[in-house]
Amino acid sequence: MYLKNIQIDNYGAIPKLNIEFPFNDDGTPKPVVLVGKNGSGKTLLTSSIVDSLIQIKRSEFHSITEAKDNSYYKAGKKDYIREGQLFSFVRISYVLNDAKRLVYNDITSYTPSETQKLLQHYNINFQHDFTDNGFSKSIEGEAKGVFSKNAILYFPVNRYYNPAWLVERTDPRIETIESYVGKNTDNFIKTNVINSIESWILDVILDAELYEKQIIPAQPYILLGGVFQPINGSLIGANKGKNTQIQFLINKVLTTILKSKIPNLESARFGISNKESGRKISVIIREKGSDNDVMISPTFSHMSSGEAMLVALFCSIIKNFDAVSGAEKLNLTEITGLVIIDEIDLNLHIEYAKKAVPELLSLFPKVQFIITSHSPFFLLGMKDIFNLNYQVISTPGGEIIEESDFEELQTAYSIFIERFEDIKENLTILENEIYKSTRTLVITEGKTDWKHLKAALLHYQDKGEFKELDFSFHEYEDASFSDDKLHNFLTNVAQVSNTKKIIGIFDRDEGNGRKYSNNKINELGNNVYAMTIPQPEHRSYHDGICIEFMYKDNDLFKENEDGRRLYVSSQFNDNGRLIKDIRVGVQNHNKIKGKNNIKNDNIVDSEVIDISGRSLAMSKNDFANAVLNQCDTFKGMDFSAFRELFETLSEIIKK
Known part of the structure; x- marks a missing residue:
């Protein structure tokens, strides 16, 4: 299931928005990055997507962990209707693997009867009490199996605060629950993933070591009394099995992250620390040209917070898909799903935002990523990795940011990183x-x-x-x-x-x-x-x-x-032409603007050309x-x- 279209009218900071989500020629989704100033509606937009997913999930299960009983994830509030308007309208469309559509509608109105007339061409199935209270949420289409075939995850920004639209609930914790028909115990809203991911990675490594060793029949001999005597035995080969595959994928994620910090890195992997450290996972690397492994983090907690968060975030995708898909073989390129990440660059160093995160996203070509960001360096990294195969959309209007808008960002990156080095x-x-x-x-x-x-x-x-x-x-x-x-x-x-x-x-x-x-x-x-x-x-x-x-x-x-x-700036006129020879000029006359007088003279050592384009400086x-x-x-x-x-x-x- 992939997100196809979002239409929003009169909702919070968003007066009118219509986003058609892009796809590659082979049908794989392009990552979408939402950018905009604080208060421009990015979080409201992502919260609407999450609310739609919860309503889709609720249509299949009578008990879910994301919202209790009949309460909503995103509270309906009429004060989110834009000032001077009578209703707000959110319509989100999904396309399923069989080309069928699922549509979520969220409508709030001061004048319900008039709003029904205005929206009648959508053929919306309004809730029966819409005319009484002015709130309606509905799902159109068959949602069965959506959450058992795809990795669907939301990583919210409210790990530090609760937004006004969030309905109060008890935060989900790790607990043992017996599943039964009609009840879903997995919460796709991930507010505290580092501890659970550390525990899961440890389980994967131990299961691979305990249960997936290949026992190869062999006939060993031992020298006794000068004669080789046969004894019972066998050879232990490399691990082979599902957990071994998962361990390989986890290590691929880890290597991608650490390459931004260790340019000469050949590989990185998770191991198990000694018993004195409490049997926790450790980080082990090998650099190019070396035959030795080096432990750089004796436990998971020794990693930087940014590294740990990236491991937790992207390994959660693997973990979730493994849990819901039931696939015997796992490959990053075959994981399908929808992942929403609010402020992906939060607490990340510039190099991680620019290099590691875009490369991590590229490891999952069939996952549709919807991301919000404030980092120009992350956008530059996306351009480097994805070229034209991603899209940047500005809120609140939904305008597509073109590639030509990135030139100033590249200059900023050069100043921040290359000059700093x-x-x-x-x-x-x-x-x-x-x-x-x-x-x-x-x-x-x-x-x-x-x-x-x-x-x-x-x-x-x-x-x-x-x-x-x-x-x-x-x-x-x-x-x-x-x-x-x-x-x-x-x-x-x-x-x-x-x-x-x-x-x-x-x-x-x-x-x-x-x-x-x-x-x-x-x-x-x-x-x-x-x-x-x-x-x-x-x-x-x-x-x-x-x-x-x-x-x-x-x-x-x-x-x-x-x-x-x-040359000096006082030698040129206001139009950037050389006063003594107007056939010579400065290509960018802003270089001499306000300085073409002897009191404020500047040295001009580039971009001076003649009429044939020959450089003279x-x-x-x-x-x-x-x-x-x-x-x-x-x-x-x-x-x-x-x-x-x-x-x-x-x-x-x-x-």
Whole structure:
């Protein structure tokens, strides 16, 4: 059974919505992700789906655990009718394996008679007391066998709170109940699954070991008195059976989760910890290129909460399908069902949300996933894994989010993850530099700044000046220390005792650099100092410079052998055209918007092209390398503006 269509009118935050759920050409369902601001109706929508499933289940069983007796899961409340409207209408359609349909209707009205007339074309079988109280829930179609053929699960967000529409009930607990005809004891609403899943995984492993060992007839011999004598015996082969299959599927889920944390992972599996730990399941891994297994979690509780929740969530699908289907062989690709997950990214690290969760969803191609999420990183991961074979729908209107809307999300991910990894590696290298010598360490804000300073210092020392300056630069190529990153690093290092001086040099164009420019030397404590590059006389008009502006224009605009050079924003007009040659322009003129004046000049080192599309800009890094390496056209640079900076460095080192 799969969800086919949802129609909602005038219900809570949703004025009007009509969602047709998508399927692939082979009939398998595409995952659907519901996104929207808090209060936009995502939880109301999923609660309606769950309520419809409970009503479908109730039509087959006279006793269910999701709701007591004749009470409802989702309470009917007229205050959920949108202001100014007279009724709310929820209609949810399902398609069964035999192409038959099941339809759920949920109607609330201030004017029942008029509402019946408005909805008469749906041929709804209204409850007999609808005209008296204005509430009606009904099921159209035959529901028999739905819950015995599919994994149907709901993982709500109310593990932390109860929403207003939830009817009070006693939370389901693990208990031994004897089933009988007409009674269903499995609750598909999973509010506390970690403990039960841990117990189930332990049972699976033990059953596989105890009952599914293959005994192979054999004739062993033993050497007695120099003669081999036959004895009774047999060989024990690999496990084979249903629990062994399930154990393989569980380990596949575990491996998929841990790959996000351990890139070199070859496999992961659950084992059984020793008796001292209380016979609990443990997590064992093997990395690529290794012949040894390593236990990384002696018990289930040693896993992170995010890892444990993902194991519990996706193993619950296997557990549920095994319980209801009666299948002798289990394969993830053959599990059918409907799984609703509210806020799937809740409490998950960015990498798990982006990589692990989409890969886990892809393991179950015949399960229809209806998911709500607030994570842009999860959406990026879905795009990476599913390409076009999934759908993102925005509430409250039900608009489909197109692929073109993901470009900004990819940029955000790059900033959050890829740049962070560069910074983290950079800090590790820097930590080693701090302790490997007693020389003063100079750290610049940008990854090109140290090259300019090094070139200028070599220039002066070749002339016999500043020979006393004995320090080393933190020379790095990957990620730069931004204004904030350098400031945070220095203030943290200043909290501990340092036997050598550490000096951070900032540009003057951002927050901390501007702040430190108020003083020539800023002593942060424990031999840690901060300073900014000086304001040269030839840039006295500028509000805040970066290091390239230490050069005069005739050096700043030098061309390399390919005819490329740096530009500044004041050289372009409001339309992004080069003032001296309108055949040249900036592709994205927003780069110079508001900065095309000499007071707010910015370096422009990309996206400058001529009318033929040829790129004319040289990157800051290429410019810095050309200066440091004294390339042909960059010999004889004027470093006079750097003198004041080295004088300040000399003053700090002598303190």
